[in-house]
Amino acid sequence: MKNQELIKFGLISLIIDVIIIWFYVYKFEKPDPSVSIAAILIVPSLLIINLILGFILLVIKNKFSKIFFINSLLSPTIFYALWILWYNGYSSRYYIDYHFKSDNKLHELSLSKESDFFNISDISTQKNGFTTGLYSGKYDIVGDTILMIDDTIRMFIIDDKLIGFPNDFKTRFKLEEQ
Structure with a gap:
């Protein structure tokens, strides 16, 4: 039961990550090639934020700390993939x-x-x-x-x-x- 709860929370947080990142890249920011350098700042920020949250939850002995450590790798990867996909179709749009x-x-x-x-x-x-x-x-x-x-x-x-x-x-x- 404990593992199922962790997996469920992990999947929900992953879905939330994808929605937030998709909304940021495709609906809010709509970056042009001149701001592509922003990925250099955003990707490490996502990693650091998730590591800090994971560490805080680990210190207070929260069972969800593992999810944030896993998310520290998944979130920047998802952001980078969506960022690159945006630029692949930029010119034709x-x-x-x-x-x-x-x-x-x-x-x-x-x-x-x-x-x-x-x-x-x-x-x-x-x-x-x-x-x-x-x-x-x-x-x-x-x-x-x-x-x-x-x-x-x-x-x-x-x-x-x-x-x-x-x-x-x-x-x-x-x-x-x-």
């Missing part, structure tokens, strides 16, 4: 990304799903996750055409073809959605 080649260089065109912002980068020389930004500005969807306006240039996307890219105004670059 917030951007429509296309790739195309021009002058033997690979370019990426990103259209924001939450605003009217676009960005074109050279990703052929991508080093350490950094790309070379080429053009950025606002876009507008008019019928089946996407008009993109930079400070110096106007480009169009019609039938998955980019028209007006500055390297060659006459070429229609075939866009491949990623």
Whole structure:
């Protein structure tokens, strides 16, 4: 009976952990890649908090102290897994990304799903996750055409073809959605 009670409490606390962490990552925080460093602070904090609670319960001879020691390993692991899963789908949730080649260089065109912002980068020389930004500005969807306006240039996307890219105004670059 004693072990069943411990297992039941452990499962309930695990479920509560998952719900709280899921709610924090997916509903409250919704982190973007610029704050991914926060995991370095949160993961050890979860470990330390659970170890302290486990130690306090051990000192007062509470039978649930074992659960907090086990949870000190499970909670940071669950948080880290949910954090990583959030980032795996980040780009596709917030951007429509296309790739195309021009002058033997690979370019990426990103259209924001939450605003009217676009960005074109050279990703052929991508080093350490950094790309070379080429053009950025606002876009507008008019019928089946996407008009993109930079400070110096106007480009169009019609039938998955980019028209007006500055390297060659006459070429229609075939866009491949990623």
